[in-house]
Amino acid sequence: QPKHLSDYAAPDYLIETVDLDFHLEPERTIVHADLAMRPNPEAKAARPLVLDGEGVELISIAVDGKPLQPDEYSATETGLTVPDVPTGPFTLSLKTACNPEANEALLGLYRSNGAFCTQCEPEGFRRITFFLDRPDVLATYRVRLEADKKTNPVLLSNGNPVERGDVEGTDRHYAVWEDPHPKPSYLFAAVAGDLAKISDSFTTQSGREVALNIYVEHGKEDRCDWAMESLKNAMKWDEERFGREYDLDVFNIVAVSDFNMGAMENKGLNIFNDKLVLARPDTASDADYAAIEGVIAHEYFHNWTGNRITCRDWFQLCLKEGLTVFRDQEFSADLRAGPVKRILDVRNLKSRQFPEDSGPLAHPVRPGSYIEINNFYTATVYEKGAELCRMLQTMLGRDDFRKGLDLYFERHDGQAVTVEDFLAALADASGKDLSEFMHWYNQAGTPELACSLDYDQQSKTATLNVSQILPATPGQPNKEPMPIPLRIGLLGPNGDDLPLTLEDGTELSDGLLEVTEREQSFTFTGIPTPPTPSLLREFSAPVRLTQTIDLEQIEFLMMHDSDPFNRWQAAQSYAAKLLTDAARDRYNPEPVKGQGASRLAKALAVTANEEELAYAYRGEMLKLPSESDIARELARNIDTDAIREARETLRETIGNAIHADLAGIYEELADTGPYSPDGISAGKRSMRIAALDLLVGSGKDDELERAAAHYRGATNMTDAIYSLLILAPHDDPRRDEAMADFYERWKDDALVLDKWFAVQARSARPDSVEIVEGLLSHPKFSLKNPNRVRALIGSFANGNPTGFNRKDGAGYEFLAECALRIDKFNPHMAARLLGAFESWRFLEPNREAHAKATLEGLANAELSTDSYEIVSKTLGDE
């Protein structure tokens, strides 16, 4: 059943042009498709024509205008076979039907809030008509959409609009769209409905004027400004940083409220989860604003990295996703405080990708096999994939990396290619041999980089010993060493960076080493006294750094490191050391109450008061590692209650130790003025809320009142939602009041109400399983809407470690039941939720046993292919 990369074969037939005619009706949409086909000269000739299809009803079929008889083809639930087709070019005409209204998997053509929309990546087009639904079949499309005019005034597809008009004698109208750029079927899109539009325009660097439109539900027009501004910024940035210009007359974005993922880069017609478009200061938090900016840019950037140059097969998914995530990260870093963006990206990588890479679902950035490709839209493919592109940029240098990308675009425009093609372009343009780098794409697992520094007084040299340890992962017991860019600094006694000179005289002006062996040493000369090493600056490689370093040195780095990333990392490591010491095996309060904890508190107060540092950065410094960060550090025998107790105690210690500093920060940042999403204002809010969190953590009762007052005085969603989150775990009437107030105010606003569900799901309370279970029957809850499911069930499983991992296993049972119900109609969504079990083997024995029993129950249930793959791999073979 699994598909293998090594089985790739070119398609037997090619499709040159696609002519589609949609007669849109909610319950029975008819599609006429004329496909101009020919045998692929590169494939073995004279094979039957086999088209993909899924749940499509075939009404008629003709070749070169001649209808086929029933014995000349066979159409099934999964495809269409025509044994005898011409040996030269021919036109295949198909008339098919599908039912958008009944489509609850949200793949193919479906309905969201009364509008027709599509999601074709990766294999949804085959739910619309029979097709060679694979990314290496590229065609130009002409699309005619016809629908009832009153209920569907808007008719959109890919490319440029060429014609529209009424269908005489009916209530219907039509529009014709042409996309001149050859594309694979997964980039097809169509939208029809009654939508509001906001418009703007952008003039490209070569002077082409592009009409920009965002389509949203009526009444939401005032929530589109930020998305539009982000789009224009992205278009400009891609021209300046990568020389990439847009290539159509229009760029359309449609926001829909039922969407399995974040957004989709369909050529010229991006379709978005409305959560990633709609923002107004009172409805969206700073984090929402940042996410919108990033995802609008991400989908736009796909136009070159994904659309103009696409993937040969789905094993190459990282070719477009890793590169495009890297590009959107760089965009956001350029627009906002760069180091803070790096901190957020690394935090995200470590919290989502590292567990995946160390668990039963570990897979290479470019997987070698899969059962269901929908299960491979993972943190590994996306986020680790982006880290690989970042390492390439680091090793080649920005200029050569840019040259390499230029060559990639020039060489492969209009093609469907592989990771090897990408690396070849970078290697050819830079002259650097990248053959060993392929291991990063093919080997799963997070490498451990074990480092130690030896100082020799006699010769005044410091030697850095590095070894890379490559853990076994499912199906990959042995691994080859990989090239690892390791950026470092050595701090002298006053905290300044020492000049780095290698034994052979090479000066490392940028502190960049390249580790290529399993074991390697680097000796630096002219080091007068024992230095403090600052390793893996900027997080220059996605590895787990382990080193022999004591708390005093970590504290020194926390105060002095010139690399902002590592300075933050030092603060995190310091806290993590105390927290893991407290939560290992049996809870022991000493480390989080004693000397070390007060030293950490003082150091935090010092950095928090350093005015040269950006607000957002100081805010990050004040945030303790999360409960899941601590679990990851512990790595085994995880007791989520002990972790929470340790963290709450450290929060209390710090909140009391530097109470006056925190209160000072809180007061000083009180006036943030009228809401603006810019980095500085958002940074102030973030730092102020970080202080508030520690103040409330101190346990003084008036501090809870401070949080309640913060909520009552909030004039934007950021202040409202974070104070609500801080209040949420407390048993206090002020918490209940705030929660009720929020509900009353936002009960009719789907996106904001999602936050109300999420806050409760994330709130660590002894009865949180029951609370979340109760909310399943709330009148506003629905299993059919992915955003609501993620808000309640997803937030609980991934954002409430003590609740989900409750000792009695109730959290696991709850998730399994929900996933089983959802699996019946939306397998993609169910499989995603089940990913929350990925770390079950690292739990303490009692919880591990509960999780195992739940997983075994799931394995015995009737599951979709999607969920089956996740459950069976998660259980693994014993």
Ligand code: ARG
């Ligand atoms: N390509 C989209 C992106 O920008 C993701 C679409 C994934 N959809 C899916 N059903 N797996 O990342």
Ligand code: ZN
């Ligand atoms: Zn993407």
